[in-house]
Every structure is written in C-alpha cells, then in structure tokens.
Amino acid sequence: MxxxxxxxxxxxxxALYRFEVLCFHERRxxxxxxxxxxxxxxxxxxxxxxxxxxxxxxxxxFEGHVCRILSVAVAPDERRRGLGSRLMKAAEDxxxxxxxxxxxxxxxxxxxAAIEFYRDLGYRTDGVLYGYYTWGEDAYSMQKAIRPPAEVxxxxxxxxxxxxx
Numbered sequence: 385m386x387x388x389x390x391x392x393x394x395x396x397x398x399a400l401y402r403f404e405v406l407c408f409h410e411r412r413x414x415x416x417x418x419x420x421x422x423x424x425x426x427x428x429x430x431x432x433x434x435x436x437x438x439x440x441x442x443x444x445x446f447e448g449h450v451c452r453i454l455s456v457a458v459a460p461d462e463r464r465r466g467l468g469s470r471l472m473k474a475a476e477d478x479x480x481x482x483x484x485x486x487x488x489x490x491x492x493x494x495x496x497a498a499i500e501f502y503r504d505l506g507y508r509t510d511g512v513l514y515g516y517y518t519w520g521e522d523a524y525s526m527q528k529a530i531r532p533p534a535e536v537x538x539x540x541x542x543x544x545x546x547x548x549x
Contacts, residue, residue: 389474392429392441394422400429403438407457411519421445421454430474432467442471444478451479453489472505476530485531490516490523502526 392400397419404412413421421427421443432440439462443454453475458468479487490513491498499509507526516523 388433389430389470390433392422392431394419396429396431397422399438400431400441403441403457403459404455406459411517413455427454428478430471430478432471440467440471442475444475446479446482446484449483449485451475451482451484451487453487468501469505476528480530486527486529488525488527490525492517493522493524499524499526 397415400422401413401415401418404418422429424445426447427443427445429441429443431438438459440458442456445452445454453472456468456471458471476487487507489502489507491502493499493512505528507528509524510527511525513523513525515521
C-alpha cells in the first residue's frame with residue numbers, strides 16, 4: 385500500500401478529528417483541541433495518507449529543547465505493522481532537526497500496550513502524574529534522550545524540515 389508522510393495543516397482539522405474518533409473510542413481530543421494544535425505555531429502534526437484516507441498521525445508540541453508528543457494514532461487495520469514506530473522515529477528525527485535534546489510524553493497508567501510500545505522504543509518512565517487526565521486517571525511521564533545535552537544547539541538554530549507541507 386502506498387502512503388505519504390506529510391505535515392498536516394489547518395485544512396486537515398475535520399479529517400484529523402474523524403481519525404481521532406476512529407482510533408480512540410473514549411477520551412479522544414475534542415475537535416476544538418485538534419484545531420488548536422493545528423494552528424499553534426509551536427506544534428506540528430505529521431499524518432500518513434493512504435489510498436483510503438488517513439492511516440496514522442502524530443501530534444507534537446515543541447517546548448524549548450523538548451518535543452512533547454501529544455498524540456499518536458494508527459488506524460485500527462494498520463496496527464502492529466510498524467506504522468506507530470515509524471511515526472515516532474519521524475518525530476524524533478524532526479525533533480533533532482529542531483534542536484531538541486529529548487522527547488517526552490504522557491501515557492495513562494492503565495494503557496499497558498502503549499507503555500510497552502514506548503518502552504520498546506527506548507522511552508523511560510520518569511514520574512507519575514496523579515489525576516493528570518480530566519477524568520481523574522493517572523499518567524506516567526516518559527522521556528527519551530535523543531541527543532546528549534552538550535550537543536544541544538542554541539535556541540532557534542533549526543534546519544529545514546524534509547516533510548512537505
């Protein structure tokens with residue numbers, strides 16, 4: 385199956401929201417939140433387009449030298465085929481290009497499959513965030529160093545991204 389990895393824009397809000405509904409039956413982002421992410425100058429969303437529409441998406445927020453993963457979504461019929469790992473690798477590569485030294489994320493303490501997925505990619509738990517989610521559930525804070533601190537370039541020293549808009 386031919387797919388294309390690209391940067392999502394504000395015109396993708398409806399498709400991304402429908403994709404959230406498809407991938408997350410509970411506790412998904414509201415349409416307004418997806419729109420906020422797409423319009424935020426510190427955020428970036430990569431999507432994988434396939435012949436039948438979106439197949440994957442990863443939403444990131446850049447906070448200084450840290451990239452924070454906000455969401456990783458893979459179409460149900462594409463799961464366990466490496467697409468999530470490829471999205472995470474693309475996010476890490478892009479984070480390096482933007483001068484980040486680490487990638488962080490939060491994951492529900494109840495989401496054992498996601499926790500194992502992130503651990504297999506080299507992410508380590510560095511704390512528990514009690515009552516993190518609006519519904520009261522706890523989350524693990526996880527992080528992966530992608531560059532030693534001594535190699536972190538000065539803020540604002542980004543290289544051009546290789547992902548088309």
